[in-house]
Amino acid sequence: MELWYKEYHTPDVALCLKVKETLFSGRSAYQDIQVIDTWEFGRVLLLDGLVMISQRDEFIYHEMMTHPAMCLHPTAGKCLIIGGGDGGTAREITRHDRPSRVTLCEIDSQVIEISKRFFPEVACALEHDPRVEIVVGDGVEYITRCQDIFDCIFVDSTDPVGPAKALFQEDFFRKCHGALKIDGILVAQSESPTYHLDLMCRMKRSLLTVGFTHVYFYFAPIPTYPGSVWSWVMASKRYHPILDLGKFERHGWPEGLRYYNPEVHKASFAMPEYVRQALEGHDDLHNPG
Ligand code: AG3
DSSP states (O other): OEEEEEEEEEEEEEEEEEEEEEEEEEEOOSSSSEEETTTTEEEEEEETEEEEEETTTTTHHHHHHHHHHHHHHSSEEEEEEETTTSSHHHHHHTTTSSSSSSEEEESOHHHHHHHHHHHHHHHHHHHHHHHHHESSSSSSHHHHHOOOEEEEEEEEOOOOGGGGGGGGGGGHHHHHHHTTTEEEEEEEEEOOOOOOOOHHHHHHHHHHHHTTHHHHHEEETTTTSSSEEEEEEEEESSOOOTTTTTGGGOOOOOOOOSSSSHHHHHHHHOHHHHHHHHTTOSSSSSSSO
C-alpha cells in the first residue's frame, strides 16, 4: 500500500510526498507535531500539518535565512532568533566565528526536543555550541521585555496564522527596531511571492514605517514550500545589502556552505517583475531615481 502525505497550499493546490513511515505524531501545548520519513526528501517536520523542514532542502532555507545578513554585518556579535526551534538557523549563525552570543526564543519546547531527537544534524548547535542560549517563551513578549540590544535579529517563524501572526505585524517590527543597535539588521522569512504578495507588501510598508533605512526582499527555491520560491525580507538600519557587499572580504568565510555564496547573495536580491510592480512605490533599489 502506498502512503502519501498531502499539504494543501491552497484549496486547489497541494504538495504530495510519498511516505516511508511516520516516526512521531503528537500534540504540544501549541500545535500538532509530526515527523514523517519520505522517499524523496528524507525526514520531514510538520507543524499543524505544514512542512517546516525536510532533510533534503532545509540547508537552502537556513543558509538563506542567515548568511546574507551575517556576511553583510561587520560584527554580528549578538544575534537573536525568534522561533527557529528546530535549530537550523542557529546552526548557520554559529558557522561564523564572530557571534559571541546567539539567543534563541522559541515558544514550543517540544519542537526543540523533537528536532534534537529526529534531526540531530539540524539541531546540533542547540546542544553543542556554548554561545547558544535557549529561551522558551513567546517572541513578542521576549522582545518587549528584554533589555539586550542586538546586531542581528532573525525571525524564523511559521506561516502567519495562530501565534506566529503577531510576528508579521508593525508593532513587533517596531520592537525589533528598538532592540537593534544603530547599525542592526532584521531578517524575517516572508512567505511565497506566488501566494503571499499582499503580505510582503504589508511587511515592507511596516518595516519602512518603523524606521528601517533599507528594506529589501530576496528569494531562493525551497522545493517543499508553497510555490517553491520562497522570500525573506532584510530590513537594515545602515548597511545596504548590495552596495555594502565589499565588506564580504573583511570576515572569514564560514565553512561547509552548500547554497549561499557571494554570487547567490547578489542574484537573490534580483526582483521578479510582478513582485517589483506589486511593491512599487516602496522600493528604491529596484526603482532608481
Ligand atoms: N519556517 C517557515 C516555514 C513556512 C512553510 N510553510 C508551509 N509549509 N506552508 C520554517 C522554520 C525552519 N526553521
